[in-house]
Amino acid sequence: MSGNQILRIVILEDNLFYNKLFSRKIxxxxxxxxxxxxxxxxxxxxxxxxxxxxxxxxxxxxxxxDFNLDNNFSGIDVIKDIRNVSxxxxxxxxxxxxxxxxLYHCLYExxxxxxxxxxxxxxxxxxxIEEQIKRLAI
Amino acid sequence: MKFFKYEISSIILLTGIFFLxxxxxxxxxxxxxxxxxxxxxxxxxxxxxxxxxxxxxxLTEAENxxxxxxxxxxxxxxxxxxxxxxxSEKKLTRLKNMSADDPVFKSQVDTFEFFVFEKFKILxxxxxxxxxxxxxxxxxxxxxxxxxxxxxxxxQNEPKAKGLSIFKRKKNEANLKITYFxxxxxxxxxxxxxxxxxxxxxxxxxIQYDRFIMKKIAQMLDRxxxxxxxxxxxxxxxxxxxxxxAKKITIIFSVFCSLLLLLIFYTxxxxxxxxxxxxxxxxxxxxxxxxxxxAKVRFLSNMSHELRTPLNSIIxxxxxxxxxxxxxxNEQRREKLGIIQKSAQxxxxxxxxxxDHTKLQANKIEFEKEDFDIILAVREVFQILEESxxxxxxxxxxxxxxxxxHVKGDSFKLKQILLNLVGNAxxxxxxxxxxxxxxxxxxxxxxxLVHMSVNDTGIGIASDRLEHIFNEFEQESMHTSKEYGxxxxxxxxxxxxxxxQGGSIRVNSKKGQGTTFFxxxxxxxxxxxxxxxxTPVPAAIDITQLxxxxxxxxxxxxxxxxxxxxxxxxxxxVELYEASNGEEAFELARNIQFDLILMDIRMPKMNGIDxxxxxxxxxPIPVPxxxxxxxxxxxxxxxxFIFDAVLPKPFKNDHLLAVISKLLDKNTSTLDLNLVLAxxxxxxxxxxxxxxxxxxxxxxxxxxxxxMLELFIRTSKEGISQMQGYLDEKDFYAMSQIxxxxxxxxxxxxxNKMYALIKLIENYKKNAFxxxxxxxxxxxxxxxxxxxxANLEAEKFEEKSI
Numbered sequence: 023m024s025g026n027q028i029l030r031i032v033i034l035e036d037n038l039f040y041n042k043l044f045s046r047k048i049x050x051x052x053x054x055x056x057x058x059x060x061x062x063x064x065x066x067x068x069x070x071x072x073x074x075x076x077x078x079x080x081x082x083x084x085x086x087x088d089f090n091l092d093n094n095f096s097g098i099d100v101i102k103d104i105r106n107v108s109x110x111x112x113x114x115x116x117x118x119x120x121x122x123x124x125l126y127h128c129l130y131e132x133x134x135x136x137x138x139x140x141x142x143x144x145x146x147x148x149x150x151i152e153e154q155i156k157r158l159a160i
Numbered sequence: 161m162k163f164f165k166y167e168i169s170s171i172i173l174l175t176g177i178f179f180l181x182x183x184x185x186x187x188x189x190x191x192x193x194x195x196x197x198x199x200x201x202x203x204x205x206x207x208x209x210x211x212x213x214x215x216x217x218x219l220t221e222a223e224n225x226x227x228x229x230x231x232x233x234x235x236x237x238x239x240x241x242x243x244x245x246x247x248s249e250k251k252l253t254r255l256k257n258m259s260a261d262d263p264v265f266k267s268q269v270d271t272f273e274f275f276v277f278e279k280f281k282i283l284x285x286x287x288x289x290x291x292x293x294x295x296x297x298x299x300x301x302x303x304x305x306x307x308x309x310x311x312x313x314x315x316q317n318e319p320k321a322k323g324l325s326i327f328k329r330k331k332n333e334a335n336l337k338i339t340y341f342x343x344x345x346x347x348x349x350x351x352x353x354x355x356x357x358x359x360x361x362x363x364x365x366x367i368q369y370d371r372f373i374m375k376k377i378a379q380m381l382d383r384x385x386x387x388x389x390x391x392x393x394x395x396x397x398x399x400x401x402x403x404x405x406a407k408k409i410t411i412i413f414s415v416f417c418s419l420l421l422l423l424i425f426y427t428x429x430x431x432x433x434x435x436x437x438x439x440x441x442x443x444x445x446x447x448x449x450x451x452x453x454x455a456k457v458r459f460l461s462n463m464s465h466e467l468r469t470p471l472n473s474i475i476x477x478x479x480x481x482x483x484x485x486x487x488x489x490n491e492q493r494r495e496k497l498g499i500i501q502k503s504a505q506x507x508x509x510x511x512x513x514x515x516d517h518t519k520l521q522a523n524k525i526e527f528e529k530e531d532f533d534i535i536l537a538v539r540e541v542f543q544i545l546e547e548s549x550x551x552x553x554x555x556x557x558x559x560x561x562x563x564x565x566h567v568k569g570d571s572f573k574l575k576q577i578l579l580n581l582v583g584n585a586x587x588x589x590x591x592x593x594x595x596x597x598x599x600x601x602x603x604x605x606x607x608x609l610v611h612m613s614v615n616d617t618g619i620g621i622a623s624d625r626l627e628h629i630f631n632e633f634e635q636e637s638m639h640t641s642k643e644y645g646x647x648x649x650x651x652x653x654x655x656x657x658x659x660x661q662g663g664s665i666r667v668n669s670k671k672g673q674g675t676t677f678f679x680x681x682x683x684x685x686x687x688x689x690x691x692x693x694x695t696p697v698p699a700a701i702d703i704t705q706l707x708x709x710x711x712x713x714x715x716x717x718x719x720x721x722x723x724x725x726x727x728x729x730x731x732x733x734v735e736l737y738e739a740s741n742g743e744e745a746f747e748l749a750r751n752i753q754f755d756l757i758l759m760d761i762r763m764p765k766m767n768g769i770d771x772x773x774x775x776x777x778x779x780p781i782p783v784p785x786x787x788x789x790x791x792x793x794x795x796x797x798x799x800x801f802i803f804d805a806v807l808p809k810p811f812k813n814d815h816l817l818a819v820i821s822k823l824l825d826k827n828t829s830t831l832d833l834n835l836v837l838a839x840x841x842x843x844x845x846x847x848x849x850x851x852x853x854x855x856x857x858x859x860x861x862x863x864x865x866x867x868m869l870e871l872f873i874r875t876s877k878e879g880i881s882q883m884q885g886y887l888d889e890k891d892f893y894a895m896s897q898i899x900x901x902x903x904x905x906x907x908x909x910x911x912n913k914m915y916a917l918i919k920l921i922e923n924y925k926k927n928a929f930x931x932x933x934x935x936x937x938x939x940x941x942x943x944x945x946x947x948x949x950a951n952l953e954a955e956k957f958e959e960k961s962i
Contacts, residue, residue: 039871039872039904043854043908090900118907139904
């Protein structure tokens with residue numbers, strides 16, 4: 023049995039409102055799933071790509087990344103940067119447009135999954151977090 | 161990777177379980193050994209008590225020896241008596257040594273020693289009092305007296321020795337002696353009686369004392385035995401408890417081991433299952449990969465033939481036409497050019513099929529949602545193919561159950577499906593009939609389910625090939641591809657297009673008798689289409705006037721493409737510039753104010769995307785730039801954001817002119833905003849949002865709730881203000897970016913109208929908005945958001961008041 027594990031989640035979302043909302047929900051989901059498990063939780067959220075890059079922790083377990091970012095950057099750029107330093111991080115692209123081509127490209131570059139901004143967004147996030155916590159708790 | 165991780169975790173788990181079992185086993189073994197040791201110690205008799213009892217027995221033995229000696233006068237008994245005394249002394253010494261660590265018992269041993277010695281003293285005294293030589297002593301005294309008397313008589317009788325007197329004298333002397341002996345004997349009897357009485361008294365006293373001592377010894381032994389019994393009872397109880405503990409530990413250990421075994425069993429079974437699943441997946445993937453590889457090989461060999469055939473005719477006839485020595489009449493030249501044109505169209509069709517297939521593979525195909533009359537679309541296809549059918553002496557018949565059916569969906573994709581199916585039917589039928597049937601029904605979901613069938617009386621498909629007919633790169637047979645041509649992708653594309661729209665397709669066929677394809681597609685109910693779909697209509701615009709004198713730059717690294725575009729545009733009297741890469745284009749754009757740029761994407765030195773970014777940054781009102789995309793994935797990704805329009809290669813003249821007209825003529829685009837802004841007049845009482853989701857998320861935290869509302873209000877205000885700034889600069893792209901950023905929160909607060917307005921701005925390119933239209937939508941957005949924000953702030957204030 024492992025000792026005290028740390029669950030690190032990072033959010034990159036340029037919209038402040040959605041960033042705050044998403045962070046709140048992720049916190050609630052983690053608290054729900056880590057009950058009874060010896061797991062600490064660290065959540066970082068950024069609304070700026072360069073700030074995200076400068077502060078990205080290689081040990082991050084899950085990164086939720088908005089597809090469309092400021093200054094012509096997109097989730098694809100973020101995935102490439104994350105994959106340069108971490109292969110194990112679960113990178114989830116959050117998108118409000120079902121542009122199959124872009125999403126396909128994200129997967130091609132190494133995204134672990136796509137979550138669309140709709141009614142099922144948080145259900146999918148919940149599932150991802152639950153799975154990650156299970157993995158850490160083994 | 162996942163499998164490898166699972167294997168490692170299983171090994172770690174099993175190793176962990178193995179060590180756990182060993183550790184638990186060692187622990188249980190130690191515990192049980194300790195328990196057994198305790199039981200052994202507790203079950204052992206008390207040696208000290210045994211020794212004391214043995215000593216008591218020795219005392220009895222000594223007593224018996226003494227009495228035996230007194231009775232028999234056999235000295236052996238006396239020797240044994242003294243031997244028992246020595247034994248007793250030794251045993252006492254041992255007993256003392258054994259009790260050295262137990263002060264309580266040591267005091268008992270000291271008392272016991274005292275009793276033992278007292279006992280021996282008594283026995284010794286008894287032996288003396290019961291002296292069996294007393295009679296002999298008494299007889300000896302009598303013998304001494306007799307001897308004394310005899311001596312005295314001999315001394316008196318020595319001078320006298322004659323007659324009667326002697327006889328008389330002798331008689332008197334005898335009487336005297338008897339009297340004397342009697343007297344002496346009486347004295348001895350008296351003495352002996354006295355001694356007897358004395359001895360008896362002493363013996364009696366000793367016997368009483370002996371009884372007292374023995375009683376004390378017995379009491380002591382009783383006490384010690386009682387104490388021993390109690391100790392044994394306590395030890396038995398402790399031993400019982402220890403045994404119970406051992407039993408409990410054994411049970412726990414057994415249960416624990418059983419659970420671990422179950423866990424191991426479960427892990428192994430799971431591992432085996434996973435392993436089997438992976439094997440199956442791998443096997444299936446390999447099989448699919450082999451099949452695909454085989455099909456692709458077939459496809460390539462087929463395609464090379466398909467491409468070579470029209471290319472051969474193009475090259476051959478081009479050579480013929482460009483040869484100055486060929487003496488062809490104008491009629492012959494026209495005929496050859498016609499063949500070249502048809503060959504080129506065939507090539508284009510083949511390439512389009514491959515491109516469509518690639519797009520479907522990459523899930524890149526998107527379906528439009530437009531209102532259209534499905535009957536009209538089918539009739540269009542009918543008209544297109546009527547001539548082809550007639551050429552092969554086929555009768556093309558259309559059966560429809562209604563005159564018009566307005567649906568919402570992608571008309572172009574429907575036409576593509578029909579063109580493919582009916583085109584195939586014509587291809588494989590000669591002197592026969594091809595029927596197109598259309599029926600529809602309204603399903604429970606409030607949609608039309610349109611059923612269509614394409615029936616021909618052609619060559620048909622062998623039954624064993626039917627199930628493969630929709631596979632990619634598959635044709636009915638090699639013979640089919642050789643005789644009729646084609647890529648083998650058409651039906652696969654058709655099936656995918658139908659299924660992606662939620663429909664299904666099936667086929668019935670008999671070799672030699674014909675084929676029928678049935679397909680159904682669900683469509684939403686549509687509105688009666690607004691008079692002709694408003695796309696740029698070149699015919700309605702005087703293109704010559706529109707482009708005359710305009711500065712247009714063609715940027716392409718391929719001289720042939722530049723030449724082609726130049727030759728297309730030159731007749732319109734445009735001021736044409738050419739650049740062979742992005743760098744050249746940028747240099748030209750710095751010095752010349754262009755009206756339009758046609759930009760290739762993949763070019764050496766600087767690609768079209770970088771060049772476009774730099775050129776757009778040069779001027780306050782960016783020049784419209786059209787991407788000339790070869791349709792590759794990488795190109796499409798970027799063109800979606802940066803360019804004003806995308807023209808896929810190869811393009812047709814009228815398509816190119818339509819795009820140019822659209823971009824150059826600011827008044828060509830019309831937008832039916834009434835459709836989007838149907839609920840134009842905001843009712844002040846209507847809030848146009850719903851905070852329920854936010855409340856759920858806040859979970860009672862008023863602070864979070866307030867913060868989120870403030871954030872929404874602030875970012876919306878900022879975003880709209882920034883959009884206003886960019887509108888003044890006519891930077892629609894920047895407006896679109898901001899619109900994208902602020903749209904999601906509106907959706908979350910169910911501010912649907914605000915969301916729709918923002919989305920209009922975000923999709924300005926798709927909507928082909930002019931400056932006035934953007935301004936109009938932004939004004940609407942500002943007005944609507946002002947009301948919405950006011951309502952939100954009022955609600956926030958009310959909550960705080962409560």
